[in-house]
Amino acid sequence: MSTATAQKTSFAAVIWDYLTTVDHKKIGKLYLYGGGFFFLLGGLEAMIIRIQLIKPENNFISAGLYNEMITMHGTTMIFFAAMPLLIGLMNAVMPLQIGARDVAFPFLNALGFWLFLFGGIMLNVSWLTGAPDAGWTSYTPLSTLSPGHGVDYYVLGLQISGAGTLMGGINFLVTIVNMRAPGMTYMRMPLFTWTTFVVSVLILFAFPALTVGLFLLMFDRMFDSAFFDVALGGNSIIWQHLFWIFGHPEVYILILPAFGIFSEIFATFSRKRLFGYTAMVFATILIAFLGFMVWAHHMFTVGMGPVANSIFAIATMAIAVPTGIKIFNWLLTLWGGNITINSAMLWSLGFIPSFTIGGMTGVMVATSVADYQYHDSYFVVAHFHYVIVGGVVFGILAALHYWWPIMFRRILNEKLGKLAFWTFFIGFHLTFFIQHFLGLMGMPRRYWVFLEDQGLELGNLISTIGAFFMAFGVIVFLYNAIYVWFKGEPAPQDPWDGRTLEWAVASPVPHYNFKQLPLVRGLDALWIEKMEGNGKLTPAEPVGDIHMPNGSILPFLMSVGFFIAGFGFIYQTQTNFAYIFLFGGMALALLCMLIRSLKDDHGYHIHKEELEKEAE
Amino acid sequence: MKGWMGKLKVFSLLSLVALFLSACGRENLTALDPKGYGAEKALDLIILPTVIMTVVLLIVMVIFTIVLIKFRKKKGREDYIPKQVEGNHTLETVWTVIPILLLIVIAVPTVIYTFDLADETDASDSLNVNVTGNQYWWHFDYEGLEIQTSQDVYIPVGKKVYFNMLSSDVIHSLWVPTLSGKLDVNPENENTLFIEAYEEGVYWGKCAELCGPSHSLMDFKVVVVSQEEFDQWVADMQNFDPEVAPESKMAVDGRALFEENNCIGCHAIGSSPAAIGPNLTNFADRSRLAGTEEMTKENIIKWIVNPEEMKPGNKMTGKYPEVSDEDAALIAEYLLQLSPSEITTEDAGE
Numbered sequence: 003m004s005t006a007t008a009q010k011t012s013f014a015a016v017i018w019d020y021l022t023t024v025d026h027k028k029i030g031k032l033y034l035y036g037g038g039f040f041f042l043l044g045g046l047e048a049m050i051i052r053i054q055l056i057k058p059e060n061n062f063i064s065a066g067l068y069n070e071m072i073t074m075h076g077t078t079m080i081f082f083a084a085m086p087l088l089i090g091l092m093n094a095v096m097p098l099q100i101g102a103r104d105v106a107f108p109f110l111n112a113l114g115f116w117l118f119l120f121g122g123i124m125l126n127v128s129w130l131t132g133a134p135d136a137g138w139t140s141y142t143p144l145s146t147l148s149p150g151h152g153v154d155y156y157v158l159g160l161q162i163s164g165a166g167t168l169m170g171g172i173n174f175l176v177t178i179v180n181m182r183a184p185g186m187t188y189m190r191m192p193l194f195t196w197t198t199f200v201v202s203v204l205i206l207f208a209f210p211a212l213t214v215g216l217f218l219l220m221f222d223r224m225f226d227s228a229f230f231d232v233a234l235g236g237n238s239i240i241w242q243h244l245f246w247i248f249g250h251p252e253v254y255i256l257i258l259p260a261f262g263i264f265s266e267i268f269a270t271f272s273r274k275r276l277f278g279y280t281a282m283v284f285a286t287i288l289i290a291f292l293g294f295m296v297w298a299h300h301m302f303t304v305g306m307g308p309v310a311n312s313i314f315a316i317a318t319m320a321i322a323v324p325t326g327i328k329i330f331n332w333l334l335t336l337w338g339g340n341i342t343i344n345s346a347m348l349w350s351l352g353f354i355p356s357f358t359i360g361g362m363t364g365v366m367v368a369t370s371v372a373d374y375q376y377h378d379s380y381f382v383v384a385h386f387h388y389v390i391v392g393g394v395v396f397g398i399l400a401a402l403h404y405w406w407p408i409m410f411r412r413i414l415n416e417k418l419g420k421l422a423f424w425t426f427f428i429g430f431h432l433t434f435f436i437q438h439f440l441g442l443m444g445m446p447r448r449y450w451v452f453l454e455d456q457g458l459e460l461g462n463l464i465s466t467i468g469a470f471f472m473a474f475g476v477i478v479f480l481y482n483a484i485y486v487w488f489k490g491e492p493a494p495q496d497p498w499d500g501r502t503l504e505w506a507v508a509s510p511v512p513h514y515n516f517k518q519l520p521l522v523r524g525l526d527a528l529w530i531e532k533m534e535g536n537g538k539l540t541p542a543e544p545v546g547d548i549h550m551p552n553g554s555i556l557p558f559l560m561s562v563g564f565f566i567a568g569f570g571f572i573y574q575t576q577t578n579f580a581y582i583f584l585f586g587g588m589a590l591a592l593l594c595m596l597i598r599s600l601k602d603d604h605g606y607h608i609h610k611e612e613l614e615k616e617a618e
Numbered sequence: 619m620k621g622w623m624g625k626l627k628v629f630s631l632l633s634l635v636a637l638f639l640s641a642c643g644r645e646n647l648t649a650l651d652p653k654g655y656g657a658e659k660a661l662d663l664i665i666l667p668t669v670i671m672t673v674v675l676l677i678v679m680v681i682f683t684i685v686l687i688k689f690r691k692k693k694g695r696e697d698y699i700p701k702q703v704e705g706n707h708t709l710e711t712v713w714t715v716i717p718i719l720l721l722i723v724i725a726v727p728t729v730i731y732t733f734d735l736a737d738e739t740d741a742s743d744s745l746n747v748n749v750t751g752n753q754y755w756w757h758f759d760y761e762g763l764e765i766q767t768s769q770d771v772y773i774p775v776g777k778k779v780y781f782n783m784l785s786s787d788v789i790h791s792l793w794v795p796t797l798s799g800k801l802d803v804n805p806e807n808e809n810t811l812f813i814e815a816y817e818e819g820v821y822w823g824k825c826a827e828l829c830g831p832s833h834s835l836m837d838f839k840v841v842v843v844s845q846e847e848f849d850q851w852v853a854d855m856q857n858f859d860p861e862v863a864p865e866s867k868m869a870v871d872g873r874a875l876f877e878e879n880n881c882i883g884c885h886a887i888g889s890s891p892a893a894i895g896p897n898l899t900n901f902a903d904r905s906r907l908a909g910t911e912e913m914t915k916e917n918i919i920k921w922i923v924n925p926e927e928m929k930p931g932n933k934m935t936g937k938y939p940e941v942s943d944e945d946a947a948l949i950a951e952y953l954l955q956l957s958p959s960e961i962t963t964e965d966a967g968e
Contacts, residue, residue, distance in 0.1 A: 065831035065930040137828045143805060144788040144829060232805040238789065239804060272689070273698075278705035303791060303826075304802050305809035308736035312729045319721045323714060329678060330713040334706070336685040340698045343690065351686070358678050362671035369724060371731040372663040374656065374799020375649045378791060378826040442650050442664070443643025444795040446826040449834035453910055456822075457644040533699075 022553035024108035025513055026093045029115050031409060033090025034402075036119045041083035043126065045476060047075035052433075052469040055462050058454040068450040069135035070152065074125075076138025077156065080252065081163060082122040084390065087398050088259045089118075089170050092198045094409050096174065098504035099195045101183025101522065103515045106176040107169075108551045109598070114166040114173065116561035121163025124568050128155035137448060139249070142230035142241040146222050151572050157220045158568040162561075164209055164216070171205030174198055183503070184542040185522035189283070192502045192526075193276060196283055197262030200290045201255050207294065208251035215244035224575050239304060246297035254293040256390065258286060260353075260397025261328060267350045267404050268332050270498050272339025275526060278331040285324035285331075292321045302373045311370040318368035325361055329354065345419025346498075349400035352427050356392030360385060363438065378448075381441025387434045399423075399479065406486075407493035411510050415490070418482035422475045429471025436461045436468075501529035506539050514548045517613055548608040556594045563591030647822040649795040654821075655778075655814040656798030659731050667724050674720070735799075738810055741780045747771060749783040750893065751790030751803035753829055754836040754932060755909065757893045764889045765855045768896030770904050770963070772841045774848035778814045791827035794840050800826045815842040820905060820966045831931035837909040841966045854959035858899060860888035864955050872952025875945050879938045887956065895934060902957040918950035919943055 020028060050071050054062045063071065097105055105111050128134060134156035136145035145153045178199045182191070191199070219241070221227040228234035230241055269276045276282060298306060298314040332354065343351070363385040367376050376382055399422075406414050440461045445452055452458045495509040506528045507515055518541035524530050531539055570584025642650040652658040746761040749771075758771040761782075773779045783792060783803040792811065793800035801811040815821070825836035843851065864870050876882060884895030907913045908921055908929055921928055923946050926935040941949070 065834070069828070069831060069833075135831075141789055141828070147788060238806060272700070274700050275702040275704065277703060278710055281705060281710050303800050305804065305807060308733045311736075312732050315728050315732070316725050319725055322721060323717050326674075326717045327710070327713055330681075330709070331705075333678070333681045333685060334703075334709065336689060337681070338703065339685075339689050339700050340695065341685070341690050351682075354682055355675075355679060358675055362675055365671055365721070365724065366664070366667045369663045369667050369728045371728060371735060371799065372660050372667070374735075374801070375660045375664065375795065377800060378793075439643075442648065442795075444647040444649060444822065444824065446793065446824050446834075448828045450831070451834050453837075455644070456647055 019553070021558050022112075022555045024104075024112045024551050024553055024557075026097050026105050026108065026111060027409070027511060027513070029111050030090045030092075030094030032115050033086045033093060033118070034409070036115070036122065037083050037086035037090055040078050040122055041087065042476075044075050044078035044083050045473065047071050047078065049469060049473055051075060052466040054450070055452070056466040057463070058456075058459055059451045065450045066135060069137075069448070070133035072448055073134045073137050073140075073152075073156070074129075077125065077134070077160070078122075079390075080138065080256070081160060082118070082125070084256050084394050084398070085167065086118055086122075088201075088256065088394070089114075089167070091263070091398070091401050091405065092174060092194075092259065095405055095504055096195050096198045097177065097181070098408070098507055098511070098515060099192045099502055100178060100181060100186055101503050101516060101520045101527075102177060102181040103519075103548065104551065105173050106180055107173045109554060109557060110169050110173050112554070113557035113560060114170040116557050117166030117169070117564065118163045120561045120565040121159045121161070121166065124162060124565060125155055125159030128152050128159075139245055140219070140241075141245075142219065142222070142238045143232070145219060145241075146230050153219075154223055154572040157216050157223065158571060161213065161216050161220070162564050162568060164213055165564075166561075167205055168209045168213075171202040171209070174202040175206065178202075183516075183519045183522050186527070189280070190522055190525045190527070192262075193265035193279075193282060193286075194259070194262035197258040197286055200286050201258050204251045204255050204258075204290055204293065208248045208255065211244050212248035215241060215248070218244070220571070224571060242301055242304065243297070246300045247294075249300065250297040251290075251293045253386075253389070254290055256394045257397075258290065260394050261286065263397045263401040263404070264332060264350045264353060265335075266502065267346055267400055268335045269526070270404075270500055271342045271344070271347045271350075272336050273342075273499065274335055274339040275501075275529075276331070277334040277337075278327075279525060281327055282331055285327045288324040289321060292317065292324070296321065299368055299370075299373070302370045303377045315368055315370040315373075319365055322361060322365050322368075325364075329358060329361075344403070344416060345414060345423060346400050346403035348420065348423045349396045349403065352423065353392060353396040353400070356388060356396065356427075356430070359435075360388030360392050363388060376441060378446055379441035380437040380445045380447055383447045384434045384437035384441065387437075391430055391434070399426075404498070405504070407497050407509070408504055408507070408511060410487070411493050412486040412490040413493045413497055414486055415482050418478055418485065422478040422482060424475075425471050425478065426475025429468045429473075429475060432468025433465050433472060434468070436464050440465070496528075499532075501526040503527050503539070506531075512616075514550060514608060517548075518543050518545055545610055545613055547610055548613070549605055550608060551605045552603055554598075554603070556598050560591045560594035563587045563589070563594060567591065644822075646796050646819050652796060653815060653817045653819065654794070654797030655816075656735060656812075657794075657796055658816075659735060660799050663724075663728060663731060666727065670720050670724060674717075738780070738812070740778065741810065741812070744778045744780050744812070745773065746780045746782060747773075749781045749792065749803065751783065751785040751787075751792070751825070751829075752893075752933075753787050754825070754832040754929060755896050756792075756823070756836070756838045757897065759891070759893075760852075763852055763856070765852060766886065766889055766891070766893065766897045767855075767900060768893070768898075769906070769909060770839045770841055770900070772843060772848060772851050772961070773813065773815065774845045775815055775818050775842050777845070778812045781811045781813065783809045783811065788829045789827045790825045790829050790836070792823065793826040794821050794823045796821050797840060802827055813840065815840070818842050818844060818966050820963050832929045835908070835910050835929050837906065839905050839963070841905075841963055843961060843966050847961045847965050851959045851961040854961065855899065856889075858888060858958035860899075864952060866951065866955070868948055868951040869955050870952075872948035872950070875941075875949050876952055879941060879945075879949075881938065881949070884934075884937065898953060898956060900956060900958055901953045902955060903959065903962045905963045915947070915950050915954065918953060919946040922946040922949055 054060050132150040132152045134152035136148050218229040222230050228236045230236050230238045265276050296318045299318045302311050367373050403414050445458050496505040520539035521542040566583050567587025570580045573580035642648050652661050748759040750757040758767050785803045785805045790803040791800045797815050798813045801809050821840040823838040885898045887898050907917050911917045925932050
């Protein structure tokens with residue numbers, strides 16, 4: 003309710019506001035802050051890895067610590083940086099794009115964020131006692147045998163944040179199915195909304211496999227079960243299947259939203275409608291569908307036999323077709339356009355060659371026999387960084403430049419933006435291109451040291467130098483964000499001559515988004531009004547009372563409950579004292595659920611008169 | 619800026635080609651200079667998709683470059699609104715069908731080679747080596763020959779040798795890039811990989827699946843010798859009698875210490891199916907100590923006194939009472955005369 007009046011400005015009030023908010027725009031920002039923080043942590047870990055590998059037989063960090071570093075780098079970047087940053091962008095933009103006032107379940111939205119944050123904190127608390135060291139894939143039996151509590155933190159941290167992600171996925175699905183503005187049919191939805199929709203389906207079906215796998219691992223480590231213990235009749239390979247049945251769709255959970263982002267940006271800055279919209283939508287769906295059929299291409303060397311290897315090789319190659327369709331449609335969107343090149347566009351243009359190389363090596367690693375050489379070598383490290391950095395990270399940075407005016411009411415500085423892009427872009431290719439060759443020259447991945455006189459010195463040195471360029475680029479971007487926050491002018495409502503609904507909302511965006519829900523007359527709804535109308539959207543309803551949800555501290559407290567219970571689960575193997583945390587934490591979480599269930603909260607209304615007064 | 623970009627691209631392309639030609643990596647480690655059946659097949663399937671996909675990449679880059687040159691916003695045309703094209707069915711069909719055809723060109727040999735490399739029909743007529751992966755060393759048990767070695771495996775040139783692999787602890791992966799692609803060594807379900815080497819030589823083997831702190835130090839060697847040399851080696855290994863006293867006084871003392879400290883509890887010398895620690899029968903012939911270190915007396919002393927320093931997380935640390943440098947030197951003296959065969963890595967050309 004405090005959000006409605008927006009008069010309190012004291013620091014404590016702002017904090018309280020964010021702790022209790024259920025507004026998708028504020029939750030989006032929280033995701034960006036949280037994800038951004040973990041991105042910096044993961045980046046720091048990456049720099050430590052690269053410094054260790056700057057020269058042969060280096061002793062910068064110990065072998066055990068190195069394994070913790072690679073595990074935390076991977077886990078943090080995938081689960082706590084890339085995914086939350088994308089979910090943050092979806093939160094900030096998707097409801098505006100479909101002309102909705104909020105997501106379908108605002109309370110659940112807040113809960114999803116706090117679970118992610120506390121899951122991430124849980125994982126990183128492990129640094130105090132020894133971080134997980136079995137790789138981000140945590141293959142059993144290495145993970146079940148790993149001493150200490152590192153892997154326990156991994157299991158609990160991912161379990162808690164995974165629940166939050168699952169909620170987010172369901173929430174977005176319901177929102178897009180039910181809350182589109184009048185006239186916004188499925189085939190008029192912007193591509194970013196489409197990819198959010200498809201990704202939510204992926205989350206819904208992929209995350210349960212991870213949840214099951216993590217539970218089995220948790221029982222094996224904490225409650226003496228033997229799902230993965232071969233000596234007691236278990237099976238260690240089944241973990242790899244469970245992990246990759248989740249893990250491969252996860253790749254598409256990351257890259258599809260980036261595809262959506264580039265589709266928006268290319269269309270806007272070439273002032274052209276997205277070429278082959280229908281093909282783009284169906285390519286997205288096809289990629290998502292095929293994404294569930296290819297998990298075992300991560301396991302070509304496990305010894306599944308030639309039949310399985312052949313089937314998964316061919317299925318994997320098939321994904322190149324819809325991906326190729328997308329690349330060519332983007333190029334044809336640009337073709338014949340009136341192209342503006344600014345920072346958002348630079349990141350998007352940089353994506354095309356980078357990601358095409360990633361896709362090229364993708365077909366190469368799908369070739370099973372060749373993968374017997376690539377697998378678990380630096381070639382694969384290079385491949386997935388080309389896809390994840392060249393695709394996802396470029397996408398996130400493009401999106402941040404593009405939607406910054408909506409989210410923070412500022413336009414990022416162009417000079418700084420270009421500096422950040424060029425240093426990061428050059429650094430990225432320096433770091434990872436050479437790694438293809440390192441892999442083929444016989445350097446396996448996850449190697450703490452490489453030996454002298456194996457021809458690997460130069461490549462590794464170049465790679466490390468590139469990493470410093472990337473780090474510099476990130477620092478420039480951060481400086482840019484802070485600089486415009488303090489020195490920047492308020493951004494206009496529609497700085498890029500946008501095409502979709504998010505640019506039709508007043509600046510700053512009112513907390514109810516749309517005073518009147520807009521009537522959508524076609525794809526690129528705002529552009530249509532600019533070309534054929536007066537540039538303003540036709541309202542689909544008269545001005546009336548707006549129903550808004552109340553803020554709540556319960557999502558925060560519930561997540562704290564699970565967080566505390568997590569420590570209880572981890573330490574009950576050692577001391578009965580931990581049961582206090584286990585039961586105490588669970589009690590707090592359940593109490594919050596009980597309050598939520600029993601206490602009726604109908605939200606509140608913003609009255610017509612207030613809305614009219616505000617308009618004056 | 620365009621000219622500068624173009625120059626940069628040409629320059630980087632040239633330097634890449636130069637890099638590729640000059641440094642395919644170290645001989646007998648790199649996968650780019652194959653000397654075995656599996657690695658040769660793999661290189662075929664590395665080159666074919668690389669060529670095809672490079673062509674695709676070039677097409678993308680050409681369109682991309684044209685777009686950037688031709689369709690950038692021009693002075694005086696800032697407000698120009700391009701035609702809002704919806705799409706083009708012919709083009710969509712073209713860039714759907716052509717990639718499918720290209721992928722078929724890659725997929726067909728992939729399937730053929732996948733089945734070819736999994737063909738085990740002549741396994742029973744060939745030399746079989748049972749491999750055990752351990753944190754962080756390899757054990758090789760020659761089936762039917764009563765020979766066990768660790769770290770270095772001797773095989774004859776030009777013959778298919780079958781490696782039947784199981785792990786005693788976590789998952790490892792056996793990879794000899796120059797001879798063959800890798801295959802995981804799992805705690806369950808024995809995996810079989812055959813290696814057929816074309817040339818004599820000492821080939822670097824690596825563990826390719828994260829297996830703990832010393833994962834990167836789990837190297838081994840495949841020593842490829844001629845068939846005659848291999849037969850000689852087998853005979854020498856079989857004739858080795860661990861009971862025969864060493865020649866030098868120091869080595870005799872070393873052997874006493876070896877037994878006193880119960881090294882023998884884990885390390886067999888001579889043929890023995892049990893392998894808690896590496897078999898030391900031909901210890902002195904090994905090309906490396908503990909997988910990666912130079913085989914010198916100083917290093918052996920260092921290793922015995924504090925193995926943790928050389929190989930973090932290894933299973934030898936703490937298994938025996940503290941050993942003084944002097945005692946370790948005597949043990950090293952004993953170990954360094956364990957060379958039952960005339961055939962060593964030198965016969966393989968190193």
